[in-house]
Amino acid sequence: MSAVTVTGLNIRFGDVTRVNDVTMSVEPGEILAIVGESGAGKSLLVSALLGLAPHAATVSVSELSIGGVDMADASEHRWREVRGVQVGLVSQDALSSLDPLRRIGAEIVEPLHIHRIGNRHDQSRRVLGALDEVAMPEPAERVRQYPHELSGGLRQRALIASALVADPPLLIADEPTTALDATVQRHILTLLRSLADGGRAVIFVSHDLSAVAHIADRIMVMRSGSVVEEGIARDLLVSPQHPYTRELIEASTFAIAAGGVEPGDVMLTATDISVNFGARAAVQDVSFVLRAGTTLGIAGESGSGKSTVANVLMGSLTPNRGTVTLLDHRWNPGSESARRERRGLIQLVAQNSRASLNPRWSVRRVLAEALRVAGSRADDDAISRLLADVDLPADVAARRPRQLSGGQAQRVAIARALAMNPRILVLDEPLSALDVSVQARILDLLRRLQRERGLSMIFISHDLRVVAGLAHEVLIMKDGAVVEQGDTVAIFSNPEHAFTRELLAAATLTPRTP
Template identity: 45%
Template structure:
C-alpha cells in the first residue's frame, strides 16, 4: 500500500491506488470518482502500461506527467475505452463511481462517453471533422444522447459556444474547423467535452500545440468550468509547468509505471524518485536558472570551424571575410514582408529591426501569426523582403551564403529525408558545396556526430530508427557541417519532451561556447527563451514591440503585450 499521503516510495509504483482522503471537517472518506487499479495494457503483446494505480476525486485535477512513451496517454485512453485495435487490457480495473468499467463492450461504453466522461483530445487540427460545421459537431453528442429536440439542441450549441468564450456563436456554429484558429478549435473540443456536463473530463495534452497566452486562456476556461460544474479533470501532459500550476495531485510515469505520486505541492517540494527530480530539474518553467547576460565586447571572435576543399580540411572559404569581434553578426533594418491575400496585401512583418552580437543568442518571441518565423526565413534568405535589409557580417553572396547561415527546423520527424542514412544526411551540405572527397566527408561526419554526442554507429541508420532527440541532434550536425557562423533555430525544441529538450538546449550552449556560434532563436515558449537567450525581441502582429537583454525584458517589461506573455508562464520563471 502507498503511504497515507499517496506518495509511492522512490522509484517504485504503488501496488494499489492511494487510500481515500479524509474530507476536512468530516469523519468519512471522500468518495472516489475514478479509481484505476493495477492496470496493465499491451500493444501486440508488448506491455505498455504495467500495474498503474491512481484515483481522482470529485472536483479534483490529477495530472499524469512523463516523457513520450511513458504510458500516460495509453492509461487515459484505457479509462474511456478508446484504445486502438492492437491494444488490450490484460489485467487490473477501472471504476467510475460505483460502476466497474472493466470488460465493458464498446457499445456499452458509448453511454458513458460524453455523458459521464468527456474527452479533450490533443490535436485540435485533426480531432474535428473537416466536412462538418462546428455547430453540427457539438450538436452530435447531444443528439446521440437524445438531449432534446432539434430546437433545444441548437440553442444548447449556441450556449456552449458562448460558454467557452467564442465570440458571435451564431457565426461560429456555421463555420468549418479550417476557418478557426488553433485556440478556437480547442475551445470547440472543450464545448463538445462539457456538452452533457460530465463528472470527469480527460484532457490529453490539451494545450501542447498552443501559444503561451492561448494556453493560459484554455486552462483558465477548464478551471472555470470545473468550479462551475464541479467537474474533475484527468490532465495528461508532458509540460511540468502546466501540471505544477493547475493540478492538485501529480502522477509521474516512466516506462509504463508510476514512479511517484502525491499532492502536487508535496511532489514539487520534495520529490523522492530520481526520475521525478530529473524531470523537475530539466523543466525550464520550474528551474529558474541565472540569466545569460551578453558577454563583454572583448569576447573572443568566432572560432573557425574546419571546412573541406578538395581532399583535406583547409579552414573557412576565402570569400568569407572576417568581421571585427565587436561587429554585429546580424543587422535587420526596417524589414517588411507582404503577402497578397485577395485584392489587399497582408503585411506579415511590419518594419522589424534588431541587431545580434557575435557569439550570442537573440530570441524572437510572440504568438502564432506574430511574424517571427517569417522574419527568421528572411534572415536565412528563404524568403525575400518586400523592403528593408538583412545584413550578415562576413557572409558571401550567392549560393555560398548557405555555408555561413544555416537553419534548424522545428520538427525533427519531418526535416530529415527518410530515404537517406544519417551519414548521407549530415554529409549533404558537403556534397552540395563540393567539399572533400568521400573519405574526408566520412571523417567530417564522424567528427560532427561526436560533437553532438551521438554514437558513430548511428551513421548507417535511417531517421525512423532514431528518437526525436537523436533526430534533432542529426539536424544540428547537418547545420554545422559546412562551418557556418550563424544558425537560425525555428522552434527547434518545441516538439521535444522536457528531458530531451533540456539536453538539446545544453548542447546548443556548449556548441556556442566551443565554436563562437551566433543563434537566432525563434520560440513562443518564454521559459525556454529565458534559459537560452542573451537578448530578446518581442513581436506582435508583425511589429517588434520591445527589445532588450533577456534580464531586462523578463524583470522590467515595458510593453503591455510583453507583460501579458510573461503573466502566462508559471511564477517561478518570471
C-alpha cells in the first residue's frame, strides 16, 4: 500500500491555476524528490497534502489517500487526526519553526500531547527515542535547551525529531537543508536517507538538484504548477528528457568556468589579517593578493570568517593585526577620512540585496544617489545605461524593491555598485538566496562585466559550485584560518585538505547508487 497517492490535484486562486493536474505516489522506504524553482508550486502542493492549503485557494482532487485512508474530502477535524500521526512535516527554517520560548523537549513532545499518545513516562521515552533516531548528540541534555542554544544542524535535527515522535509512516521535508552549510546539509541528507531505508516514505522538496541527487529514489520536476518530468533519479539526472530539466541540471552541474587569464597589476593585498572578538579568534593570519581582471573566491561555511574578511576589506572593521593595501595605498588600518577619497574604488554587493535597498525608494532614486555620490550625472540616460549594463530594462527604474524578483534585486545592487566606477567588487554570498538558473545568469553577468570593465572581484560563498564558475584563484577557510589556497583548477582537481574534499562532495551532482 502506498504511503500517499494523489490523482488529478488542482489548486486555483480565482482564475489562476497554481498547481495543475498533479498525479503522484510514494511507497514505504522510498524518497520522492520534488524539485523546481521558486513559484513552481512545490510548497503549495505540500500544503494540500497536509490539508493546509490557503483559505483563498480552491482545491480539487480526484484521489488523495494517506496510508490508504481517503482524505479527498476530509474535514479539518479529520485532518487534525492525521497530521503528526500519519504524516509529519519538516519545514525549511528551524529557527523560526521552533518556539524560542520553549525548551526543545517541550517542542518535540507537543504532537504526543495533541494526539493523547502515552502517559508522561511513555512520552519522555518517545522524545528521547526520536532524538536518538535523528542522531542528536546528548539527547538528555538537548531536551532542556532552547533553540538559540543549538547550532543550525542540531535545530534541524530537533525539528525532524518533532515530526517523527508520533511515528508517522510518511515524512514531508520542505526545503530542510536550504539554510544549512554543506557539511551539515550532508548529515541531514544522510539522516533522511536512513529514515527511508528504515521503512518510512519521504517526500523531499528542494530547488537544489545536488542535494536531491545524493538521496532520492525518484524525482518529480515541477514548473509553473505542472509536472514536466518524473522518473527514476539516476535515469532522470543522467538522461533528462524535458528542456527545463536539462536547464536545471546544467545550472546545478559543477564546472570550472574561469579559464586562464593574464593577471594584471596588483589591486589589493591582504597581509596576515587577524581579527578577534573578545577571546575568540574570528580570523587568523589571512593573506592574499588580488590582481587586475581576476577573481578570488573565498569559500567556507558559516562562522569560518569569510564575511569578517569582507568587512576588513571594506574598511568597516579594523583588524587586530595585519594590513590591507589598496592600489599601493594603506587602506586598513587607517582613518576613514584617508579612505574616503578612494572609497569608490572598492564596492560591496551584499547577500540580501533587497534588504540593502531602501524600501521606500524607487530603483531610479537608488541609482541616482549612487551616481551623485560618484560625481556623475544622475539623469535618466545614465540610469538606463546602468540598468542595461546589468541586463535590466529601463522600466525597472520606476519599481520599488518589493516589486523586484530576487534576481532583479541582485542586479540592481550590482548596478548601484557599478555607479561608483569601482576597480574592485566584493560580493558577499550574492547568490545564496537565488534559484540555480538565476544564479547561472548572474554568474554570466559578472563574467561579462569583468571582461568589459576589467573588474577585479572577491567572490565569497559557502557553495564551491558557484565559486568554481567564477574564480581564478580560491581560498578555503575553516574556523577563521586558511586551510587551502591557490589556483582554482589545481585545488578543485586535486584538493589536499579533507575539508575542501568535503565541500566539493557536497557541491557535486552525483546520483546515489541504490
